[in-house]
Amino acid sequence: PHLQPESVGMALSRMRGSYPKPTTNAILSFGVHATRNAVELNDAQAQTFLRRGIFDYDALDKADDGFVIVRHKGTPLGCGLYLDGRISSQLSKGRSMSGINLQDAPAVSRAGATKP
Numbered sequence: 874p875h876l877q878p879e880s881v882g883m884a885l886s887r888m889r890g891s892y893p894k895p896t897t898n899a900i901l902s903f904g905v906h907a908t909r910n911a912v913e914l915n916d917a918q919a920q921t922f923l924r925r926g927i928f929d930y931d932a933l934d935k936a937d938d939g940f941v942i943v944r945h946k947g948t949p950l951g952c953g954l955y956l957d958g959r960i961s962s963q964l965s966k967g968r969s970m971s972g973i974n975l976q977d978a979p980a981v982s983r984a985g986a987t988k989p
Contacts, residue, residue: 892939894963895952904942904949911935911942912953912960919945922953925962930955 883902886893895904904911912935914922921928922943932941936955943953943960953960 889940892954894940895942897951897965900942900949900952904944905947907942907949909935910937910939910955911944912955913947914943914945914950916945918960919943919950922950922960922962923964925964925966927959927961929958930960931958 883898884896885899886895888894912930912932914930918928918930922945932955938956939954940963941953941955941960943950943962950964952963954963
């Protein structure tokens with residue numbers, strides 16, 4: 874049978890409630906270049922995020938309430954929901970990780986190359 878594509882390309886975001894939510898593929902592909910609504914986590918926060926947890930975060934004017942790109946050492950990890958000074962991980966169960974040690978993870982530059 875002849876199939877007609879509904880759309881071509883990668884979805885960048887979807888509406889979830891009041892806020893557009895970036896797709897995981899968009900975050901992983903382009904999140905290293907984001908300059909707004911992107912937050913950098915320390916090791917403990919990143920481990921909580923990867924376990925699909927919720928934690929306090931002071932965005933210091935780096936992010937507005939809504940979905941944010943979450944990074945650790947410059948590497949995009951996924952999408953978080955930032956509301957009232959807290960980030961809630963939006964990772965799917967299939968992408969979550971427990972027991973991972975991020976302290977020795979290499980940093981990534983905005984150009985995508987790892988830093989020593």
